[in-house]
Amino acid sequence: MTEIFSLYGQQDSQGPAGPSALGFGSGKPQVPQNMGPMCFQHQMVDEGGPIRKPAAMNEPFYLLRELPLENELTGHTNLITHYNLEHAYNKFCGKKVKEKLSNFLPELPGMIDSPGIQDNSSLRSLIEKPPVCNNSFSPLTGAMLTGFRLHTGPLPEQYRLMHIQPPKKKNKHKHKHLRPQDPLPPETPSDSDHKKKKKKKDDDPDRKKKKKDKKKKKNRHSPDHPGMTGAQPSGSSLR
């Protein structure tokens, strides 16, 4: 750096140096000795085109440019706080996010965790090769619906994949979903009554308690029971 400062000192004493010494190119006119280096440099800019900014040329330091305008937003600030993304950060990075797609869309039927490439159902293929279709959706007429007359009976095994659901975890708190039940064959009135009666019979809590009490009584009155002294059963049994 001392060489740069001393160069200006040489110009003052020895006269203006040639263009090659200063590195500004050829064909520059000679400047009279009494003029300082500042005017010499200014003339160089006029003829050779702006090599550097005029502000920098007027300063005593070589290649000293103006400082860039300070940007308010730099990497020095916490950008997550700046853009109010703390809540989002805590939500996604604070808690563990589950890996599978079925955890994001639990209500979606079918095997959605398998890669889309396997069954040619990838979104990427849809973007790269969009299906050719008309602009509008029109409902099917009677004639068109004749094409949807199906054979009776179950599907062939090769087409039954969509009904295979991934094993769902049993939740402790069972949420009642609003989804309507699968269409079941209509039950006959007699069957439904019989089933209801049978179900009611089994679910009655009083009957369960009675069964437990009977079991206890049997155990007490059995010869193998250790505490058996022939005493009458206690009045604490519930009926």
Added chain:
Amino acid sequence: MAEKFDNLEEHLEKFVENIRQLGIIVSDFQPSSQTGLNQKLNFMISGLQDIEKCRQQLHDINVPLEVFEYIDQGRNPQLYTKECLERALAKNEQVKGKIDTLTKFKSLLISELGKVFPEEMAKYKAIHGEDPPS
């Protein structure tokens, strides 16, 4: 903003449910199910019409293509958001480190230059002003 997403979500849920029921009818088809099947097919078309109507409200929504990669692999798309935030934070910290290091370097350089070239540094400070303390 959330309303248009709720609207689309509702239509999509109805559409998916309709398709699911269609699949159940088809899996064990009976002649009496033909009317129901035809109804479900027309519901499917009306569902697609409703979804297309939602498109106008969402024309300004952009979805990054990388999210589709996650979905195609059967992964949770929230993982993409998580990784974006983590990468942004990591890059933020990296750039902050660079800025802090360069600021310290600048202040050290100016102080050392001031010791070696006091007059020139005084001229420099007169031009650029005093540097803020690092």
